[in-house]
Amino acid sequence: xxxxxxxxxxxxxxxxxxxxxxxxxxxxxxxxxxxxxxxxxxxxxxxxxxxxxxxxxxxxxxxxxxxxxxxxxxxxxxxxxxxxxxxxxxxxxxxxxxxxxxxxxxxxxxxxxxxxxxxxxxxxxxxxxxxxxxxxxxxxxxxxxxxxxxxxxxxxxxxxxxxxxxxxxxxxxxxxxxxxxxxxxxxxxxxxxxxxxxxxxxxxxxxxxxxxxxxxxxxxxxxxxxxxxxxxxxxxxxxxxxxxxxxxxxxxxxxxxxxxxxxxxxxxxxxxxxxxxxxxxxxxxxxxxxxxxxxxxxxxxxxxxxxxxxxxxxxxxxxxxxxxxxxxxxxxxxxxxxxxxxxxxxxxxxxxxxxxxxxxxxxxxxxxxxxxxxxxxxxxxxxxxxxxxxxxxxxxxxxxxxxxxxxxxxxxxxxxxxxxxxxxxxxxxxxxxxxxxxxxxxxxxxxxxxxxxxxxxxxxxxxxxxxxxxxxxxxxxxxxxxxxxxxxxxxx
Numbered sequence: 391x392x393x394x395x396x397x398x399x400x401x402x403x404x405x406x407x408x409x410x411x412x413x414x415x416x417x418x419x420x421x422x423x424x425x426x427x428x429x430x431x432x433x434x435x436x437x438x439x440x441x442x443x444x445x446x447x448x449x450x451x452x453x454x455x456x457x458x459x460x461x462x463x464x465x466x467x468x469x470x471x472x473x474x475x476x477x478x479x480x481x482x483x484x485x486x487x488x489x490x491x492x493x494x495x496x497x498x499x500x501x502x503x504x505x506x507x508x509x510x511x512x513x514x515x516x517x518x519x520x521x522x523x524x525x526x527x528x529x530x531x532x533x534x535x536x537x538x539x540x541x542x543x544x545x546x547x548x549x550x551x552x553x554x555x556x557x558x559x560x561x562x563x564x565x566x567x568x569x570x571x572x573x574x575x576x577x578x579x580x581x582x583x584x585x586x587x588x589x590x591x592x593x594x595x596x597x598x599x600x601x602x603x604x605x606x607x608x609x610x611x612x613x614x615x616x617x618x619x620x621x622x623x624x625x626x627x628x629x630x631x632x633x634x635x636x637x638x639x640x641x642x643x644x645x646x647x648x649x650x651x652x653x654x655x656x657x658x659x660x661x662x663x664x665x666x667x668x669x670x671x672x673x674x675x676x677x678x679x680x681x682x683x684x685x686x687x688x689x690x691x692x693x694x695x696x697x698x699x700x701x702x703x704x705x706x707x708x709x710x711x712x713x714x715x716x717x718x719x720x721x722x723x724x725x726x727x728x729x730x731x732x733x734x735x736x737x738x739x740x741x742x743x744x745x746x747x748x749x750x751x752x753x754x755x756x757x758x759x760x761x762x763x764x765x766x767x768x769x770x771x772x773x774x775x776x777x778x779x780x781x782x783x784x785x786x787x788x789x790x791x792x793x794x795x796x797x798x799x800x801x802x803x804x805x806x807x808x809x810x811x812x813x814x815x816x817x818x819x820x821x822x823x824x825x826x827x828x829x830x831x832x833x834x835x836x837x838x839x840x841x842x843x844x845x846x847x848x849x850x851x852x853x854x855x856x857x858x859x860x861x862x863x864x865x866x867x868x869x870x871x872x873x874x875x876x877x878x879x880x881x882x
Contacts, residue, residue, distance in 0.1 A: 419747025437733035441467035445652035462618020476699025484685030531559035533568035547579035550637035567680025578640030619703020622726035625763020777855035791872035806860030810853035
């Protein structure tokens, strides 16, 4: 029974590929917009998603805009509802860096120390090798696995960059794709150093205003009408406050809307037209290791260019399709980690299929996040009942222990620690296997309760009661309360 929490967590984490994506290279037919609406509403109903905003681009036109569900506090979602776009923010940071490079203010292949002389990682020789190009492509050798520094949310980009002095390389510089958020924090700071402008001001002047993105900002503190974000607790969406890490705005906390991102998608689909020359625009989408360009994933030899974004309470997808000259934008105000691998995947795959002129997958295909949440709730309830029963039986154990041999008594105490520890080892081993180079125990423990609160409760309920019982048993043994009274001990 004790293995259920870890098994369920593993299944949930490994179940990301629940629906096969439509082929980006397939010939595109006409877009069936009624079918698109039906697919989205069906997926929202299946998973209990609060709100979604959609934009579809055909050629150089925004062909379709539609919003569904609630933005919280009695407001409907609209295509102008501001939402956090998560790691889609990285594409804007990459664009800013490449703009500065095209202007001759920044050499992408020069060491970061050329512009930030004090830039350091824990390897002095590597510190002098890391370039903006490495950071853009996530090939700096740095990863989440080698960085165990917790910063306050209001820490600055400069403080985040300075903290890299404690970051160890997990691969030689330039040899391996390893997604690393703090690399884009460094690029954010680099934009400020080279341009002499605040990051938010630079993007507003050189990207947002030129593209007419009036509701997009890299200054979240100035936005008062952002949608209510939701997480999920035992299958039900619950409103949560979306925090902002100031030092990671360029990596994950820009705010935008479906309409604004549609304008952005048109520009990006055309090689960042109006923002970069054709030559430099092509550099953005040149796939490096791991199929990653500069702030974008490149698939099918460029037939599909995309990036997602995930915050604790929001989810974003921006997909560009070269052969069909189409694109779509999806924003959702729910950010539970399990949703990212199940509901978000199913929703995006359904939209992709219709945008490419195909039939969407059957809505019955793939798990529902609701089912997963309800299963977690049922297991938590069962474990609570078992824990209550076991605590009620503790006095009886003390009496039985007085009749046990010392070895048997010691083993009975030890097993109360061994089983929950084994569960935690399995859980975190599987998390590490799933996240790979993105896994760091310290930061993942902190984020665990935020991005998967119900699974976090499941893990606690599956382990903590056993530890408490073990401590109580150990106390009784050490104080002699679980030993035979001296008058009843066997004669020597």
